[in-house]
Amino acid sequence: MKAWFKEKRKAIRHFLKRKVNGTKGMLSIFLALVVSPLLMSTFIFIEYARIQSIQELMKEVMGSSLYSTLGHYDDYVEERFDLLSISQKDDVNTTYQGYMKANMNALGKGASIQSMEASGQHSLGSASILKQQIYEASEYTVMAQAMWDGFDLDRIKKKLDGLPGMKQLNAGAEVANKAVGYANDTKDMINSVKDFQEKAKDFKEKCQNYKTKYQAFQTAMQTVESIRNSGQEEGLPAAEAAADAAARELATATKELSTSLGNLYDASKDLKEKMEKVKKDLSEVKEATKKKKEESKEAATESAASTGTEIATIPAAGNGTGTEVATVPANGSTEVATTGTAADGEIPDGEGAETIGTDAYKWFEEMHKATENFANKQIQKGIDAIVEAEKTSLNNQATALSSFTASGHSMADLSSAPLGKIEMKGFKEDVAKYVDELVDILDKSATADQDGIKEVIAVGRLAQKLMDMKIFYDNSLDSNINPALLAHTSSFDTSTLLTASGFAGMLQDAIDFADACYGIPNVFKMITKLASFLINLAKFLAGLVTWMAEHFINLAKFLVNYQEYYHAFLLYGYAAYNLPNRTTYKKGSTLTGYSFQKVFSLAGGSDKGGKGGAMSDIASLGNNSGSDPMFKGAELEYMLTGANSEYTAQAGAFFDGYMLRLMVDCYAVFNSDILKALSGLGPVRIVATVIFLLLEPFLDMVILVNGGTQVLFKTTAYLSTKGLPHLAQDMAGILDLSDEQKSTLGGMFERERGGGSSTGTEVAVYHDDPAKHGGQDGSGKTNDKNEMGYFPLDYTAHGAILMILCTPYDQYTDRMQNLIQLEAKEKHKKDFDFDINKAYTSVHSDNKYKLNIFMNLSPTLTGGFPYEKQKDLAY
Numbered sequence: 001m002k003a004w005f006k007e008k009r010k011a012i013r014h015f016l017k018r019k020v021n022g023t024k025g026m027l028s029i030f031l032a033l034v035v036s037p038l039l040m041s042t043f044i045f046i047e048y049a050r051i052q053s054i055q056e057l058m059k060e061v062m063g064s065s066l067y068s069t070l071g072h073y074d075d076y077v078e079e080r081f082d083l084l085s086i087s088q089k090d091d092v093n094t095t096y097q098g099y100m101k102a103n104m105n106a107l108g109k110g111a112s113i114q115s116m117e118a119s120g121q122h123s124l125g126s127a128s129i130l131k132q133q134i135y136e137a138s139e140y141t142v143m144a145q146a147m148w149d150g151f152d153l154d155r156i157k158k159k160l161d162g163l164p165g166m167k168q169l170n171a172g173a174e175v176a177n178k179a180v181g182y183a184n185d186t187k188d189m190i191n192s193v194k195d196f197q198e199k200a201k202d203f204k205e206k207c208q209n210y211k212t213k214y215q216a217f218q219t220a221m222q223t224v225e226s227i228r229n230s231g232q233e234e235g236l237p238a239a240e241a242a243a244d245a246a247a248r249e250l251a252t253a254t255k256e257l258s259t260s261l262g263n264l265y266d267a268s269k270d271l272k273e274k275m276e277k278v279k280k281d282l283s284e285v286k287e288a289t290k291k292k293k294e295e296s297k298e299a300a301t302e303s304a305a306s307t308g309t310e311i312a313t314i315p316a317a318g319n320g321t322g323t324e325v326a327t328v329p330a331n332g333s334t335e336v337a338t339t340g341t342a343a344d345g346e347i348p349d350g351e352g353a354e355t356i357g358t359d360a361y362k363w364f365e366e367m368h369k370a371t372e373n374f375a376n377k378q379i380q381k382g383i384d385a386i387v388e389a390e391k392t393s394l395n396n397q398a399t400a401l402s403s404f405t406a407s408g409h410s411m412a413d414l415s416s417a418p419l420g421k422i423e424m425k426g427f428k429e430d431v432a433k434y435v436d437e438l439v440d441i442l443d444k445s446a447t448a449d450q451d452g453i454k455e456v457i458a459v460g461r462l463a464q465k466l467m468d469m470k471i472f473y474d475n476s477l478d479s480n481i482n483p484a485l486l487a488h489t490s491s492f493d494t495s496t497l498l499t500a501s502g503f504a505g506m507l508q509d510a511i512d513f514a515d516a517c518y519g520i521p522n523v524f525k526m527i528t529k530l531a532s533f534l535i536n537l538a539k540f541l542a543g544l545v546t547w548m549a550e551h552f553i554n555l556a557k558f559l560v561n562y563q564e565y566y567h568a569f570l571l572y573g574y575a576a577y578n579l580p581n582r583t584t585y586k587k588g589s590t591l592t593g594y595s596f597q598k599v600f601s602l603a604g605g606s607d608k609g610g611k612g613g614a615m616s617d618i619a620s621l622g623n624n625s626g627s628d629p630m631f632k633g634a635e636l637e638y639m640l641t642g643a644n645s646e647y648t649a650q651a652g653a654f655f656d657g658y659m660l661r662l663m664v665d666c667y668a669v670f671n672s673d674i675l676k677a678l679s680g681l682g683p684v685r686i687v688a689t690v691i692f693l694l695l696e697p698f699l700d701m702v703i704l705v706n707g708g709t710q711v712l713f714k715t716t717a718y719l720s721t722k723g724l725p726h727l728a729q730d731m732a733g734i735l736d737l738s739d740e741q742k743s744t745l746g747g748m749f750e751r752e753r754g755g756g757s758s759t760g761t762e763v764a765v766y767h768d769d770p771a772k773h774g775g776q777d778g779s780g781k782t783n784d785k786n787e788m789g790y791f792p793l794d795y796t797a798h799g800a801i802l803m804i805l806c807t808p809y810d811q812y813t814d815r816m817q818n819l820i821q822l823e824a825k826e827k828h829k830k831d832f833d834f835d836i837n838k839a840y841t842s843v844h845s846d847n848k849y850k851l852n853i854f855m856n857l858s859p860t861l862t863g864g865f866p867y868e869k870q871k872d873l874a875y
Contacts, residue, residue, distance in 0.1 A: 062100070072089075074088070083133050110851065117846045118845040118846075123838060169544055180531060199264040203429075212253075216250070220246040247404035247406070261390060279368060366445050374437075387426040401419070446521070467615050472613030474582045474612075477605075506694065530683060634650050639812070640806065667714070668717035700718075824836070
């Protein structure tokens with residue numbers, strides 16, 4: 001080992017002597033050993049700083065390239081729908097690479113790209129992405145427009161929260177269903193009266209025949225007795241033979257009288273049983289009504305005590321128009337009150353415009369009372385024993401007469417049983433006269449006001465004419481979409497049109513019943529028609545309630561969760577205000593100013609003029625597909641219905657709106673002062689009630705689809721004294737009616753209105769010139785109340801509310817995506833094939849690059865520093 005160290009030391013000394021020049025050489029070595037590491041460290045720090053700088057610059061380069069790529073947005077989607085997505089005209093990756101290459105020049109030779117790739121993400125074909133963009137697009141525009149239109153979301157929600165209309169219809173269906181039972185029981189009672197009448201007539205005939213035959217028998221016996229007393233024997237056999245024949249005829253008459261008496265007695269028993277059943281029905285109604293009144297009174301007292309507010313109780317439908325009782329502030333506040341459900345079997349007495357059940361009930365009660373009075377007078381107590389004794393006597397007499405021989409009897413035998421004359425004491429011989437009087441009373445019990453019935457029938461015929469007018473769709477909006485072009489398969493619910501198809505039948509049933517009460521009265525015909533009418537009415541109202549329960553699926557959820565309601569309003573308000581409909585496609589525009597006429601032109605639309613589709617055409621309407629590439633203007637209607645046919649979509653939306661109007665109009669219709677004035681019509685007023693109930697929302701929709709407005713919550717019905725002048729004004733120029741029909745419309749129920757005219761001139765017209773988005777008056781007024789009610793809204797705003805109530809989120813997004821797909825595809829068809837699933841709203845980039853070295857500090861760094869970065873950017 002020592003030898004090795006000596007050898008090495010010797011080598012070093014030899015090197016120093018040869019290479020190092022004294023002190024200077026040693027200094028150089030010292031500096032090299034000390035300064036070089038410092039210099040190396042400096043170089044490292046410089047390179048590190050440069051790398052960091054280039055890294056940050058690369059982030060900026062990638063960000064700038066992504067921003068520039070997002071700048072290639074689809075200008076049509078942005079201008080038309082106020083949504084942002086990357087244009088599909090150019091490839092996203094190619095666009096991004098172009099910007100990256102250009103931006104890399106800013107780095108000089110500091111970095112080299114090895115690979116770069118970009119891809120679109122989060123397309124508008126995603127429901128969550130579409131909803132988020134719509135939220136952002138509508139948060140200010142929709143709310144601002146709603147405020148301009150006086151669309152007070154908070155107050156509308158409060159009104160919807162307490163809306164009694166659906167409860168009233170449900171109660172009406174239940175009451176009509178119960179009334180069917182009462183009507184059938186009453187009809188059975190009337191049948192018994194009719195049967196008793198026939199049996200009474202037969203009884204009278206048999207009594208008279210018995211008297212006649214007995215008189216003949218008595219005369220024949222007197223002849224026999226006279227011959228015997230005269231002693232003239234040659235004429236006696238012939239006289240006795242005649243007496244025997246008279247006895248046989250009397251025997252037959254006696255048997256017939258006995259049978260007739262039995263039949264009359266059985267008819268009286270049946271009548272009393274049927275009367276008792278009706279009496280029981282009426283008692284149940286009275287008890288239920290009394291109990292409900294007591295409960296309502298207690299509830300009102302408790303409410304008044306707890307709030308310190310004076311409370312008045314009225315039926316929820318208004319003065320006896322429903323079977324629910326509401327508590328409302330006695331000062332006349334118009335806030336909707338809380339309601340309670342009707343007790344089982346209840347039909348309230350009501351005041352003014354009475355319920356369907358009450359009008360029928362009063363008629364049943366009147367007929368029962370008249371029948372009961374007759375029975376008390378003509379069917380005496382103890383009738384069972386009396387009739388039984390009379391039948392026994394008659395049968396015994398018939399038996400005796402069957403074997404009677406004049407030769408063995410004398411006139412003295414006719415003065416006692418069994419051959420003595422039998423007098424009827426159980427039933428009066430002329431009971432038929434009193435039955436006829438009863439039937440006459442029953443025939444006239446419905447109403448004696450033939451003029452009133454005639455007026456109701458005339459209005460019913462007019463309602464049929466109105467409801468068969470061509471109004472359900474705009475002829476110019478006639479697209480039948482090619483389903484292959486849709487992003488999602490449309491689902492169209494035909495139940496609306498099926499339910500609507502029952503309107504005409506229900507109206508005809510009502511008129512048929514009124515017809516039965518008009519002219520020569522026939523109580524059996526009337527009660528039969530009423531029973532049939534009530535059966536159909538119960539089914540019809542139950543169908544309406546079922547439809548509403550199935551279609552207003554979002555109502556309860558939104559009323560409970562206000563935030564959900566707000567979000568829904570942004571979504572559905574966006575669709576209502578940014579999509580054309582039958583009232584806005586000509587002059588309207590989106591909230592950002594895109595004209596709907598451009599959509600109409602893009603779809604190849606042409607003005608065909610006029611409207612089509614009547615009630616009789618509903619059965620032929622279906623979800624017809626075709627070859628059209630997009631809708632011409634019924635896009636709001638498509639959002640409501642999902643129908644590929646614009647005609648069908650418009651008709652479906654019309655009846656969706658009709659159903660909503662039916663629900664919100666109930667209160668005003670049932671409170672119509674005209675209905676109150678028709679109380680003298682008795683059960684015929686049911687017809688007027690049904691006509692009013694069916695016609696009022698129809699008139700609303702006719703005005704709405706013609707660019708007018710309707711208050712969302714009516715306090716005054718068109719079919720009322722105060723409402724008819726408004727109806728005449730609002731309908732001016734809309735209806736295609738004959739002069740006679742116009743006269744009927746303008747002067748309907750003039751007698752009940754005290755001779756008032758419905759041609760007033762100083763009436764507010766709620767459909768002034770259509771403004772930018774439809775029927776709004778463009779004034780910016782925020783007053784939410786007028787003479788007719790609360791919240792005057794146009795067709796567009798009604799569409800927004802209907803979507804809030806009826807359209808689930810998934811259907812909303814599917815249908816909105818379909819509309820974007822159809823329009824954008826048609827718009828860009830010459831440039832590229834638009835696909836909403838490629839309408840990306842963000843870009844993801846993946847870049848591989850290396851940082852080139854500045855100083856070759858190590859042989860291992862000849863390739864530079866490799867990096868990989870990913871970055872996302874969205875609108």
